[in-house]
Amino acid sequence: MKHIDEYRDEKVISGMASTISRRKAAKPLKFMHVCGTHENAIARFGLRALLPEWIRIIAGPGCPVCICPTEDIDLASQIALEKKAAIVTFGDMMKVPATDGSLFDVKSSGGKIHVVYSPSDAVSMARENPYEEICFFGVGFETTAAPVAAAILSRPPDNFSMISSHRIIPPALELLLNRDDVAIDGFILPGHVTTVMGYSEYEDFPKKYGKGVAIAGFEPADVLLAILNLVEQVIEKDYKVFNCYRRSVTREGNRLAREAIQNVFEISDSRWRGIGIIKNSGLKLRTEFQKYDAVKKFQLRKEKESIDLNPGCLCHLIMIGKIEPPECPMFGKRCTPEFPYGPCMVSSEGTCRLHHGL
Amino acid sequence: MCLGIPMKVVKIEENLGIVETGGVKRRIFLDLIDDVKEGDYVIVHAGYAIHRIDEKEAQENLDLIRQYLSATELS
Numbered sequence: 001m002k003h004i005d006e007y008r009d010e011k012v013i014s015g016m017a018s019t020i021s022r023r024k025a026a027k028p029l030k031f032m033h034v035c036g037t038h039e040n041a042i043a044r045f046g047l048r049a050l051l052p053e054w055i056r057i058i059a060g061p062g063c064p065v066c067i068c069p070t071e072d073i074d075l076a077s078q079i080a081l082e083k084k085a086a087i088v089t090f091g092d093m094m095k096v097p098a099t100d101g102s103l104f105d106v107k108s109s110g111g112k113i114h115v116v117y118s119p120s121d122a123v124s125m126a127r128e129n130p131y132e133e134i135c136f137f138g139v140g141f142e143t144t145a146a147p148v149a150a151a152i153l154s155r156p157p158d159n160f161s162m163i164s165s166h167r168i169i170p171p172a173l174e175l176l177l178n179r180d181d182v183a184i185d186g187f188i189l190p191g192h193v194t195t196v197m198g199y200s201e202y203e204d205f206p207k208k209y210g211k212g213v214a215i216a217g218f219e220p221a222d223v224l225l226a227i228l229n230l231v232e233q234v235i236e237k238d239y240k241v242f243n244c245y246r247r248s249v250t251r252e253g254n255r256l257a258r259e260a261i262q263n264v265f266e267i268s269d270s271r272w273r274g275i276g277i278i279k280n281s282g283l284k285l286r287t288e289f290q291k292y293d294a295v296k297k298f299q300l301r302k303e304k305e306s307i308d309l310n311p312g313c314l315c316h317l318i319m320i321g322k323i324e325p326p327e328c329p330m331f332g333k334r335c336t337p338e339f340p341y342g343p344c345m346v347s348s349e350g351t352c353r354l355h356h357g358l
Numbered sequence: 359m360c361l362g363i364p365m366k367v368v369k370i371e372e373n374l375g376i377v378e379t380g381g382v383k384r385r386i387f388l389d390l391i392d393d394v395k396e397g398d399y400v401i402v403h404a405g406y407a408i409h410r411i412d413e414k415e416a417q418e419n420l421d422l423i424r425q426y427l428s429a430t431e432l433s
Binding site: 002007118121140146154192244245 | 363364366379380387389390391392399401403404405406408409411412415416418419420422423426427
């Protein structure tokens with residue numbers, strides 16, 4: 001297939017892997033990616049096995065389902081059960097454990113929960129069912145926030161509302177760069193978040209933190225090229241933002257998508273599950289779209305504190321790249337894809353789920 | 359949510375498009391991109407095209423891989 005096969009070429013892949021192996025940095029290197037789709041590609045194509053042992057690729061807080069705070073899932077459950085509104089969301093959200101169970105459990109208890117592929121499907125449901133309240137539970141980073149913004153700009157009817165649990169990537173990376181206990185030698189930036197937002201926001205990183213940054217697509221050659229480039233940056237001590245995904249990413253990003261996000265949302269301090277509140281890392285609806293804000297519309301009272309992590313769950317350490325899934329005592333025992341105990345075991349973008357096997 | 363693969367636009371009607379990859383067809387919205395025409399390849403996320411792949415950028419990407427490989431192999 002065009003624009004895919006070229007990046008899965010066996011000769012290119014083995015050539016890159018052997019080039020990386022021949023390079024030698026002065027110390028072992030640890031690179032972090034921040035995208036569930038990168039972890040998926042790395043697992044699916046077995047890329048870790050192609051790398052020399054002195055390079056480790058770890059997953060950061062790049063799975064939107066994993067970092068969605070329990071309080072937002074609890075809110076969705078409450079809306080479904082107490083207000084009898086239909087919650088409409090992405091399939092990956094169904095099994096995520098929350099304080100009193102997952103959305104799947106809510107559905108079993110009679111709550112209306114529907115899975116969609118696109119936020120526009122939720123808007124269509126509201127148009128087609130004018131006597132039913134439809135509440136879209138929106139999670140995801142900039143890449144998902146843009147389609148959600150476009151759906152809101154299509155002026156959904158009054159029986160539509162949403163929970164905005166959208167997050168943006170740069171503040172999370174800065175948080176990790178400012179922590180002493182997470183030693184990272186470079187970042188692999190998420191290709192499609194950067195397709196939307198461009199990479200100008202990251203241009204301070206190399207100088208400010210002395211770390212390399214490479215933007216990667218999702219085919220094996222893309223990921224290996226980013227790793228190769230980061231190794232070169234470390235060896236040359238010449239840190240920069242390098243765009244390895246030129247067929248999709250420009251410095252400015254997608255103007256229409258950025259404008260849609262800006263018109264619909266404003267930046268807010270937001271909680272990341274297992275990590276806590278990160279300043280200026282979330283997107284909430286602007287004043288002119290408040291009529292779609294489910295929290296305001298349903299005037300819910302919080303009855304108890306939400307619990308982000310079950311006792312013994314180490315997803316918070318996995319999400320910041322401090323430990324890897326097999327180091328968690330729950331991994332593969334009490335926590336499995338069939339019965340996830342922590343959020344990272346649920347989604348096909350979750351680090352634990354991908355380490356466990358696709 | 360993110361398929362991460364380019365899909366070919368086979369039909370356009372106003373802000374809607376039909377895209378295809380490997381025999382799978384899907385209806386998408388084109389609100390977030392400019393100047394798309396039938397036959398173009400786009401990257402789709404959550405039902406919306408978020409990028410149109412330009413042939414020049416695609417060639418530049420392949421050249422980058424080749425140049426990078428040959429340069430590092432020589433060093």
